[in-house]
Amino acid sequence: MALEPAIQELVDRAAIRDLMARYARGLDRLDLDLVASSFTTDAYVNYGTWEDTGVDNIVRRLRARVSRYDRSTHFMGDQVVRFNGDTADVETYALIYIVYSVEGNQYQSMGGIHYEDRMTRHGGGWQVQRRVVHHDWRRKARVDESVPGTERLPISE
Numbered sequence: 481m482a483l484e485p486a487i488q489e490l491v492d493r494a495a496i497r498d499l500m501a502r503y504a505r506g507l508d509r510l511d512l513d514l515v516a517s518s519f520t521t522d523a524y525v526n527y528g529t530w531e532d533t534g535v536d537n538i539v540r541r542l543r544a545r546v547s548r549y550d551r552s553t554h555f556m557g558d559q560v561v562r563f564n565g566d567t568a569d570v571e572t573y574a575l576i577y578i579v580y581s582v583e584g585n586q587y588q589s590m591g592g593i594h595y596e597d598r599m600t601r602h603g604g605g606w607q608v609q610r611r612v613v614h615h616d617w618r619r620k621a622r623v624d625e626s627v628p629g630t631e632r633l634p635i636s637e
Contacts, residue, residue: 492568493561495606496599500572503608504554507546512539518608520600525611550586553577566601567609579623591618 483491499518506514519525519535532538546552557573571594578589598610 489563492563492601492606496561496568496570497556497559499599499606499608500556500559500595504556504574507542507554508552510543510546512543515539515542519611520602520607520609523607523609523611525608525613527611527613528615548580550579550581552579568599568606570597570599571595572597586623587620588623589618589620592616 482488502514503518506512506516506518516535516539519538521535522533523535523538524533525531525538530541532541553576555575555577557575559570559572562569573592573594576589576591576593580587580589593616594614596612596614597608599606600609
């Protein structure tokens with residue numbers, strides 16, 4: 481049974497938001513099968529410093545990058561979606577927090593990016609067919625363990 485067009489658009493928007501959340505969770509949990517499910521088999525990506533085609537190549541390159549981190553958090557934010565039948569142009573803003581170690585010192589990198597995606601409806605769901613990542617800003621800092629953490633703040637009873 482077909483849905484009313486307005487209802488179908490809401491369902492598709494929710495599915496696209498879920499796709500981006502799944503992609504982020506896959507990166508942060510090093511679940512590259514989850515990341516792979518976000519892309520069409522013939523997907524093209526340009527992450528700024530590298531580009532590739534084909535989901536297997538994309539996942540291989542992402543695995544090499546995210547496996548270097550101690551941990552990460554990708555937070556997907558504002559999103560604009562323009563539908564054109566079974567395709568959608570999607571722009572998603574994101575904040576990325578990465579903790580990593582170099583020569584025994586721990587660092588954190590915080591950045592703002594936005595994904596410019598062409599997504600296609602595939603098998604009832606949505607997948608990324610073309611992705612260009614724009615790096616808007618980045619800040620890197622050494623983790624200073626001498627700075628008191630919030631656990632040292634008094635708790636009023």
